[in-house]
Amino acid sequence: AQSVTQLDSQVPVFEEAPVELRCNYSSSVSVYLFWYVQYPNQGLQLLLKYLSGSTLVESINGFEAEFNKSQTSFHLRKPSVHISDTAEYFCAVSGGAGNMLTFGGGTRLMVKP
């Protein structure tokens, strides 16, 4: 079985400040890791993913996440946030039989002017 823990349910931050959204997972097998973003009144969209290779992955809008196997973490970071980054962010893991996605509880990022 696998599980995902997002340690912060809400993260308020001022515009242009850096942010880190934390994600820890547990799994008995090798995993693939994902971050999805959900803007208000929309479905989830893939932000970035780690499948293999470099442990640092980046999105097109400046977010990055680093896979840390020893700490079983996949934290999401951005050096300078914008108002438009206000959304809910979900960490997800897949692995094992069936490769089903397991989602964390989500972190609501609130960017203030």
Added chain:
Amino acid sequence: DAGVIQSPRHEVTEMGQEVTLRCKPISGHDYLFWYRQTMMRGLELLIYFNNNVPIDDSGMPEDRFSAKMPNASFSTLKIQPSEPRDSAVYFCASKGGGLKAGELFFGEGSRLTVL
């Protein structure tokens, strides 16, 4: 491609009524998922299909819930009878290229309110 299409976007109904939510996955995708999202329980997987066959329905809350996929381009999630605790946003998602890790494409959701 138009993406995953869900209807209705909003549904308000009274307790005891039947509710049917619809989903059209992305053409060519062979996996279809139904999720439910609430403030209290977050995002929950209800059921998923592979090539129109239900594979895992262990997330379906109770017998009042049923899902079908009569063909590759259409799926329904039905609640009969509906109850206020069923109020939630229901998402459909699809995926292609086999189940090996990859991207789920979500619809915009159907917001259900049961009075």
